[in-house]
Amino acid sequence: MDSPHSLHLVHVKLLAADLLTLTSRHTSPPSFARCGRTVTRAEIVGVVVSRDRREKFLRFLVDDGTGCVPCVLWLNHQYLNANNSSSRGSDSDPTAEMALRMSEVMSLGTVLRVRGRIVLYRGAIQIAVRDVVLEKDPNVEDLVLLVNVHVIMVRIELNMREYGQPHYHLVRIAIEKEKQSNQRYRCSMLIWLMRTEKADILGVQP
Incomplete structure (x- = not known):
């Protein structure tokens, strides 16, 4: 049973400055803590200031005014569901299609609401994106x-x-x-x- 201080399944709204300074715990997979509570998922809102599209993923930076959060959106279902050994025939993969649609709205200067898992990549914190919402209100x-x-x-x-x-x-x-x-x-x-x-x-x- 999860500790009462755990926010394991909650997308916690965090400032970039707080997200990037979370305490990493030596567990497998790595977990993170803030004020004594375990945090595994986060939500941030900010401006896309960098974008790098590759064949299997889209890497981008979101700036909320307190810092820039590295985010990665995987475009191939093999990463999102590594244990899935289903056929790779002509049937379309809905997860991959959704990721491709999300990647299309991530242009430089757009304001996004990003949610996903907090992960470590080469010792640095980033968000493995679960979903993205384009904020259309200019304010x-x-x-x-x-x-x-x-x-x-x-x-x-x-x-x-x-x-x-x-x-x-x-x-x-x-x-x-x-x-x-x-x-x-x-x-x-x-x-x-x-x-x-x-x-x-x-x-x-x-």
């Missing part, structure tokens, strides 16, 4: 970025008791830069603040 990208910034800000506010006013001051500078710019700030300052040790933050000059 989705900005909305996702704002939600991500809000999540980060909540975490920073919770950490202010430990880091003190210098930390708060740097966060406000990042917010003002966002307000004054016509381009999205991409949250890099905020992510950096979250990952930096207390001593470094107190010594940083913006």
